[in-house]
Amino acid sequence: MNEKVQVRLNTLAVHRVGNKSKEEGVVIAKDLVDLRDEQLSQLLLGYFLSPFKQEEYFRFTHTSDLALNELFAYATLMFNEPEKFYAYTVHILNHLYEQSDHPKVKSGELYVAYFSGCLMEEDYVDAIGIFKSENKDNFLSFEEAGGDLSMSYHAGINLKSVDKGCLIFNTEAEDGYRVKLVDANSTDALFWKEDFLGVAEIKDTNFNTKTYLNLCKDFSEEVFAKSESKKEQIDFISRSVDYFSKNDNFNLEEFTSSVIDEPESAERFKNYSQAFAEERDIEGFQDFAINKNTVRNMKRKFRNFIKLDTQIEIKFSGYNPEQSEQYVERGFDEERGMHFYKVFFHSES
Template structure:
């Protein structure tokens, strides 16, 4: 279980990535964002509240784990926090290279560094990678003399994270512990986040083993029992 009450959003940089297949390009920030306390608290809520699942993953690579790009760049940040900005650019470039599916939307990419983010009772450092692809329209109402004025503005709903992942500085030898959400993409276009960009597979833990057992039982009931009776 992920508990965020004591988490500190230590660093944040924002880039913007487009669809490579449509040649939309990529835009880099020149430096990390300076946050006040109010914005920091809102971002922690926006980034972390969707992570309620008990399913975790590990990075992998068919040849060598160190060749997994997100694993490699994340390990470099954990080893040398001073390389945070440089490796945020590397992560953004890697995401852009994976964004060729025609349904991949452009959006802001948030690379963050958390301290004291709790995973199963252990306070850990973690890297967060989040992408906002959808905008919503908000109304702004404010006094204007003896009347009120209404204006509209497009922005991000902090209650609806589009997609993101948390990479915990734990179990490095197995590919770190990774949590991921994708609330926007469906079908084949969703694969670019999990399979192409992150390249993760389910962690071999109690949740995974229970799921495997339930799947075997379900398959037996649906396939074998009808043959018996």
């Protein structure tokens, strides 16, 4: 959530949730948080909303009936009956406790918030935020008295980012709302996303773009790596990223012909792509609109360097396929019995 100008934190409840398998129980706050302190409200807004920078949107799901998804049901009640907000936060707390039965799930504070003025595409809507803080940091505090300065420390929550969170936007209710997620702890990611929330990612332009670029990365590492050099793998990724950067729409035939020169490798890629889509039940994977923001974010995740066993690394700046193909050559020195890379340049710095 980069757009925080219009957003207001209207209501907030904070409870404590323990680990059920350890019988830690819950602590229910007696009342809502007093938000009349404007500085406190602004600090909480930044704490809650700053982690939501990703493009992915999710929606509530259920195997038989969407209405049976507990968080979907509570969100609907909260949007329709905001005067009963506090009571529903207790139900959410108890639901979270019931799902916190794995030994790795940490205890922590549960925050349930009601926001207004959240920008969703071109409309401002209300949203419900559910957050959990699990990790404590130590902080130094100082007190000046009688011309002297004393120092002490205490444990507290670092306001840089929440450990777990979701934003439920009051739109597309019939399709499970639109939900954003954040989870800093990968060891129990399924607990938050699936057990507690019961959400699935929406297969939109972001999903297709991200998934296909990951497919290219997997193909490079699993298939290309068996027969091609590291340079060929980087060239393939560079050409793939270049295609997604320069085109507004993806077409499998066009992509394959522009990225892979060898017909046999092109056919292997098509088969790999088809199997990938079938395994994940993805439709329309041969033609789709490209999400440019997702392409920019995905570039950071791809490896663009070659690490040699002589403790030398060759790093390519950005993803420019012409750069690699024109200025770097790979060969084999018969006399030394070693591979080599030849790099061409005009000047050095």
